[in-house]
Amino acid sequence: MAGRSGRTISTDRKRYTKGFFSSWEFVLVILFVAINIFCKIISQNYTAANVLREMPKYLSEMFLLFPMAYILLLGDIDISVGATVCLSATVSCFASNAGFPIGAVVLIGLLTGLACGMLNGLILTVFTELPAMIVTLSTMIIYRGIAEIILGSGGSVSLNDVSGFSALAGMVGLFPYLFFLVLILGVVFTIVSAKTPFGRSLYAIGSNRSAAFYSGIKVQRVRFIVFSITGAMAGLCAVFLTSTLFGANTTTGNGFEMDAIAMAVFGGISAVGGKGRLAGGIISAFIIICLRIGLGEINMNPQVILIILGILLISAVLAPNISTKIKEKKQVLARK
Amino acid sequence: MKRFLSVFLSVGMVASVLAGCSGNAAATNASGAAESSNAATSAVAGASATGKTFAIVTKSAGNPYNEKEAEGFQQVIEQQGGTCIVKHPEAATADAQVSMIQSLISQKVDSISIAANDENALQASLQQAMKAGIKVSCFDSKTNKNSRQVFVNQAGTKEIGQALMDAVYDISGGSGDWAILSATSQATNQNAWIAAMKTVMKGSKYSKLNLVEVAYGDDEPQKSTDQTQALLSKYPNLKVLCSPTTVGISAAAKVLQDKKSKVKLTGLGLPSEMAAYIGTDADHSCPYMFLWNPVELGQLSAYTSIALVNGTLTGMTGDTFDAGNMDNSPYKVVDAADGGTEIILGAPFKFDSSNIDEWKNVY
Numbered sequence: 001m002a003g004r005s006g007r008t009i010s011t012d013r014k015r016y017t018k019g020f021f022s023s024w025e026f027v028l029v030i031l032f033v034a035i036n037i038f039c040k041i042i043s044q045n046y047t048a049a050n051v052l053r054e055m056p057k058y059l060s061e062m063f064l065l066f067p068m069a070y071i072l073l074l075g076d077i078d079i080s081v082g083a084t085v086c087l088s089a090t091v092s093c094f095a096s097n098a099g100f101p102i103g104a105v106v107l108i109g110l111l112t113g114l115a116c117g118m119l120n121g122l123i124l125t126v127f128t129e130l131p132a133m134i135v136t137l138s139t140m141i142i143y144r145g146i147a148e149i150i151l152g153s154g155g156s157v158s159l160n161d162v163s164g165f166s167a168l169a170g171m172v173g174l175f176p177y178l179f180f181l182v183l184i185l186g187v188v189f190t191i192v193s194a195k196t197p198f199g200r201s202l203y204a205i206g207s208n209r210s211a212a213f214y215s216g217i218k219v220q221r222v223r224f225i226v227f228s229i230t231g232a233m234a235g236l237c238a239v240f241l242t243s244t245l246f247g248a249n250t251t252t253g254n255g256f257e258m259d260a261i262a263m264a265v266f267g268g269i270s271a272v273g274g275k276g277r278l279a280g281g282i283i284s285a286f287i288i289i290c291l292r293i294g295l296g297e298i299n300m301n302p303q304v305i306l307i308i309l310g311i312l313l314i315s316a317v318l319a320p321n322i323s324t325k326i327k328e329k330k331q332v333l334a335r336k
Numbered sequence: 337m338k339r340f341l342s343v344f345l346s347v348g349m350v351a352s353v354l355a356g357c358s359g360n361a362a363a364t365n366a367s368g369a370a371e372s373s374n375a376a377t378s379a380v381a382g383a384s385a386t387g388k389t390f391a392i393v394t395k396s397a398g399n400p401y402n403e404k405e406a407e408g409f410q411q412v413i414e415q416q417g418g419t420c421i422v423k424h425p426e427a428a429t430a431d432a433q434v435s436m437i438q439s440l441i442s443q444k445v446d447s448i449s450i451a452a453n454d455e456n457a458l459q460a461s462l463q464q465a466m467k468a469g470i471k472v473s474c475f476d477s478k479t480n481k482n483s484r485q486v487f488v489n490q491a492g493t494k495e496i497g498q499a500l501m502d503a504v505y506d507i508s509g510g511s512g513d514w515a516i517l518s519a520t521s522q523a524t525n526q527n528a529w530i531a532a533m534k535t536v537m538k539g540s541k542y543s544k545l546n547l548v549e550v551a552y553g554d555d556e557p558q559k560s561t562d563q564t565q566a567l568l569s570k571y572p573n574l575k576v577l578c579s580p581t582t583v584g585i586s587a588a589a590k591v592l593q594d595k596k597s598k599v600k601l602t603g604l605g606l607p608s609e610m611a612a613y614i615g616t617d618a619d620h621s622c623p624y625m626f627l628w629n630p631v632e633l634g635q636l637s638a639y640t641s642i643a644l645v646n647g648t649l650t651g652m653t654g655d656t657f658d659a660g661n662m663d664n665s666p667y668k669v670v671d672a673a674d675g676g677t678e679i680i681l682g683a684p685f686k687f688d689s690s691n692i693d694e695w696k697n698v699y
Contacts, residue, residue, distance in 0.1 A: 050442035053464075057434055155522035158456030158480075171458070244434060245457040249522050251429040296439035302426035303397060 039294025064260035067230035074272025083143035085253030088238035101165030117231015121224040158247035206273030385418030408634025432458035451476035471644035481676030485651035497532025510542030512575035560587035579603035580684035589613035592621035611696035624688035
């Protein structure tokens with residue numbers, strides 16, 4: 001059995017319960033509860049119904065978190081996802097306006113995303129020496145450029161018939177459909193990364209790509225699959241985003257790549273690869289969403305909200321570093 | 337254990353930041369109230385807003401024009417005893433506005449007045465708001481007719497197109513190349529004015545004028561500066577540049593004046609930002625320009641919201657309502673070109689060297 005993949009890899013197996021209570025995920029769960037209590041105190045409108053109604057726009061961004069976590073585990077990065085969302089949303093809107101039924105429109109959106117992701121994967125696996133940052137930066141510009149050409153001079157398209165997309169934005173009781181889809185996909189992505197050979201190979205590649213290669217892992221095939229999945233998930237994000245915006249424009253998906261990376265890193269996934277768990281990313285996504293909604297409800301200046309999220313993020317990255325430093329110092333003192 | 341400690345420390349830090357912010361917010365609210373009581377204008381009988389909450393959502397933070405509109409809005413609401421919520425989105429996108437609308441629905445406000453970043457993208461959220469009993473009106477930049485009850489228009493689109501075309505005709509001497517420097521390519525108000533100018537230009541009087549390009553500076557000073565320089569080098573025979581956006585016109589004015597260019601400028605600009613560039617001699621780049629009063633637009637929006645909430649206004653064509661001591665009060669709801677309804681503030685106002693000094697301190 002492969003070693004547990006916490007923030008540190010150790011050979012001795014700790015007891016499960018002890019492992020959980022000292023894990024970053026446990027800290028995040030506490031933080032999540034604390035944030036919810038905090039929001040409840042500051043805003044009387046912070047109710048389940050309101051939070052769930054405000055949530056869909058943020059939830060669709062979570063589709064990007066799952067594959068982005070995989071990419072970060074690989075030690076890669078993909079900053080073209082926001083542009084892929086823009087292009088997929090644009091193409092789906094035009095497909096819908098051309099009279100395709102909603103099922104076909106969703107498929108077209110997904111395929112557009114998949115194509116973008118496959119192109120990223122193809123370039124990165126054929127020319128393996130190219131850094132993912134630069135390649136996806138280029139494709140980001142290209143995808144957005146194509147979207148802007150399709151959108152034309154007005155720079156914006158809106159749905160002629162919104163019935164199909166409205167149905168996608170439907171609810172079961174208080175819960176939007178989207179909520180369940182995010183939950184299911186979250187569980188699938190988490191289990192795949194933690195329990196399957198494919199998932200474990202992500203950690204192996206991220207820890208040491210050459211070692212992974214020489215131990216028989218098809219490194220480039222794994223990378224190609226992950227980048228392709230990322231594209232398809234960006235397509236899914238675009239479809240649900242369209243169901244809340246009823247259209248697309250040149251600013252659609254702006255900054256989504258950074259939001260996804262922030263959620264993953266806050267969740268304890270290392271940006272240099274090989275460390276962290278998706279479960280942490282999912283909890284941290286909900287922390288960020290709840291905090292945004294809560295602070296929005298007391299009409300805090302959105303720029304201040306951004307600053308708070310930034311502080312939270314850097315604290316989360318610093319926390320384990322500081323604790324190791326303190327530990328080291330103690331060890332040095334103990335030796336004296 | 338150390339990890340817990342550091343997390344709790346960071347939570348504490350965030351909490352203190354929050355406390356600091358909410359303190360500041362309270363302080364700004366208080367100063368806002370003081371300002372509005374200083375600006376003593378008579379309260380209107382029957383238009384009281386006591387106990388109601390009115391929200392205004394602008395296009396983005398850091399837009400002085402939007403801030404003036406919000407100021408006028410807040411003044412009137414607070415004068416009438418209502419509670420005013422001003423929301424500036426973090427970016428000039430429809431996305432950011434959707435989150436704000438959702439948040440306002442949760443807060444059960446009585447009305448939302450919004451300057452839309454996209455004509456159609458807000459439809460789902462604004463319809464949700466209307467279903468929840470919130471009165472929705474737009475100002476400055478409209479949404480589609482299904483997403484609003486009424487639009488408070490700064491000036492008729494036709495009037496602006498006519499005024500700007502006449503300015504281009506006059507400044508160019510009736511013939512030659514001219515260009516437009518706009519904001520973003522999807523800004524609904526910009527596109528409507530440009531379309532109106534193109535319609536006016538079809539008249540035989542303007543046949544010798546040649547529109548070479550519509551450039552987009554995205555309402556960013558640097559990009560607008562770059563676009564102006566690009567236009568100058570691309571079209572050496574350019575005579576007039578028309579920029580119907582406050583950010584674009586001030587960036588272009590600086591470029592033209594610094595270069596001592598022969599190209600002249602007109603458009604829509606803020607007097608306080610443009611005062612240094614307005615004049616008829618060779619040292620100044622802009623002979624004259626137009627604008628309406630954003631503070632008044634905000635005030636009219638506020639009166640519209642109050643009338644909608646009180647039920648004296650439904651947003652149907654032919655409705656009239658009282659707008660305090662504003663110039664054209666009472667205002668009348670008319671049909672808009674998109675099939676919805678609108679309220680027009682008035683014709684654009686001309687700023688030239690004779691009056692700029694008195695206006696530059698106003699806004």
